[in-house]
Amino acid sequence: MKRLLLLLTACDSALDQRLAIIDEPRVLAVIAEPAEAKPRAMVTYTIVSASPDGALTTPPTWAYCTSPKPPTEDNAVPVPCVAGEAVVELGTGPQVTGTLPADGCLNYGPDTPPGGFRPRDADASGGYYQPVRAELEGLLAFGLSRITCKLPTAPAEAARQYDLEYLANANPILDPIELAIVPADTDVILTATWPASSAETYLVFDTSAQQLIDRRESLRVSWFATGGALAVDATLVDENDPATTASTTWHTPAAGPAFVWFVVRDSRGGIAARELAITVE
Numbered sequence: 252m253k254r255l256l257l258l259l260t261a262c263d264s265a266l267d268q269r270l271a272i273i274d275e276p277r278v279l280a281v282i283a284e285p286a287e288a289k290p291r292a293m294v295t296y297t298i299v300s301a302s303p304d305g306a307l308t309t310p311p312t313w314a315y316c317t318s319p320k321p322p323t324e325d326n327a328v329p330v331p332c333v334a335g336e337a338v339v340e341l342g343t344g345p346q347v348t349g350t351l352p353a354d355g356c357l358n359y360g361p362d363t364p365p366g367g368f369r370p371r372d373a374d375a376s377g378g379y380y381q382p383v384r385a386e387l388e389g390l391l392a393f394g395l396s397r398i399t400c401k402l403p404t405a406p407a408e409a410a411r412q413y414d415l416e417y418l419a420n421a422n423p424i425l426d427p428i429e430l431a432i433v434p435a436d437t438d439v440i441l442t443a444t445w446p447a448s449s450a451e452t453y454l455v456f457d458t459s460a461q462q463l464i465d466r467r468e469s470l471r472v473s474w475f476a477t478g479g480a481l482a483v484d485a486t487l488v489d490e491n492d493p494a495t496t497a498s499t500t501w502h503t504p505a506a507g508p509a510f511v512w513f514v515v516r517d518s519r520g521g522i523a524a525r526e527l528a529i530t531v532e
Contacts, residue, residue: 271484273477273510276302279524280514281385281394286521287378287420289399290355295348296341296394298385299524303477305510306526311387313347314338319358319368328382328393338384351398355381361403370403376466376519377402377455378420397520405456409463416454416463420519423449423470428513432530435506441481442498443472443513445523449495450488453519466490468517472497475512478504478531490518506532 280299288294300307316332317339324330331337341349356362360379361370371379380395399419402410426444433439450468457464470488474481482500501511509529516522 271473271475271481272479273301273303273475273512276300276307276388276390278385278387278390278392279473279475279512280516280522281383281392282422282522282524283383283394283396283520284422285419286422286517287397287399287519288351290351290353292351293348294351294396295346296383296385296396297346298387298392299512299514299522299526300387300390301475301477301510301512301526305477305528307388309388310344311385311392312343313341313349314384315341315349315352316382316384316393317352317358319364319366320371321368327380327395328384332382332384332393333391335384335386341383349383351381351396355379355398356400360398360400362400373403376453376468378519380520395520402456404458405463406461409456409461412463413454413456418451418453420453420468420517420521421451422521423515423517423523425513425515425523425525428525428527430511430527430529432532433503435503435531437503439501439503440498441474441501441511441513442496443515443525444496445470445515447493447495449515449523450490450493450517451519468519468521470497470518471516473514473516474499474501475514476501477510478507479509503531 282297318337320329383394467490469490472486480502486497511527514524
C-alpha cells in the first residue's frame with residue numbers, strides 16, 4: 252500500500268513534534284522553480300526526500316493533476332489525481348521540467364470550470380495552486396505549484412492595477428550552513444539564516460476594504476533530524492517580524508552518522524531546503 256503525504260503551502264506553527272524525527276522514508280518538500288508562474292509557463296520541480304540514511308536515491312515519477320475538485324471534497328488534491336487517473340505524466344527523475352497546464356486557473360483557480368464545479372477560493376495570500384504528483388519508493392506526495400490568475404471579484408481599476416503591479420513569488424534563499432561534527436548526547440543550536448529579500452512584499456486584494464494592499468510574507472522553518480530530539484519541529488517568523496534567522500535546539504543522538512534538514516517556506520508557497528550530513532562523536 253502506498254503511503255500518502257500531502258504537502259500544503261499554508262503555514263502552521265503548531266505541528267506534531269514526532270514529524271521532526273526521520274525514522275522512515277518521507278518527502279519533505281516539492282520545490283517549484285519559479286515558485287509562481289502563469290499557465291503555459293515552464294516550471295522545474297525538485298524533490299526533497301529523507302530517510303534514516305539520508306536522501307532517497309530512487310527518482311520519483313512526476314505528473315500534473317488535470318481534474319477540478321468537486322465542492323464536496325475537502326482534500327486539496329482531487330481524488331482522481333490521487334488514484335493516478337486524471338494526470339499528465341512529466342517523467343521520472345530527482346528533477347523534472349514541465350509546462351503548467353493552460354487550464355490551471357480554470358481547474359484550480361478563480362475561473363468557473365464546467366461540469367457543476369465551482370471556482371477555487373484563494374488562500375490567505377490570494378494564491379491558487381496547481382497540484383503536482385510525485386511517487387517514489389511507495390510514497391505518494393503532492394506539491395502545490397502556485398499559478399498567477401486574474402482577480403475574480405475586484406473592481407475593474409483594482410484588477411488592472413493588480414495585473415500591472417503584482418510580482419510573482421520567488422523562492423526564499425537559505426544561506427550555507429556549516430555544521431559537520433557535533434558531540435553525542437549534547438544540546439546543539441541549529442540556526443537557519445536567509446537574506447531579508449526572502450520575505451517579499453506583495454499585492455493582495457482586501458475583500459473587506461475592496462482595495463489592493465501590500466503585505467509581507469511570513470516564513471516558516473521546519474527542522475528535521477534522523478536521531479536525537481528537537482525542541483520544536485517548526486519556527487514561524489510572522490509577516491511583521493523582520494528577523495532573518497531562526498534557531499532551535501537539537502539534543503544529539505549517540506555517536507554515529509546523522510542527517511539534518513532545514514526547510515523554509517514562505518506564505519505564498521515558495522520553498523528552500525538544506526540537507527546536512529553530520530558526524531556525531
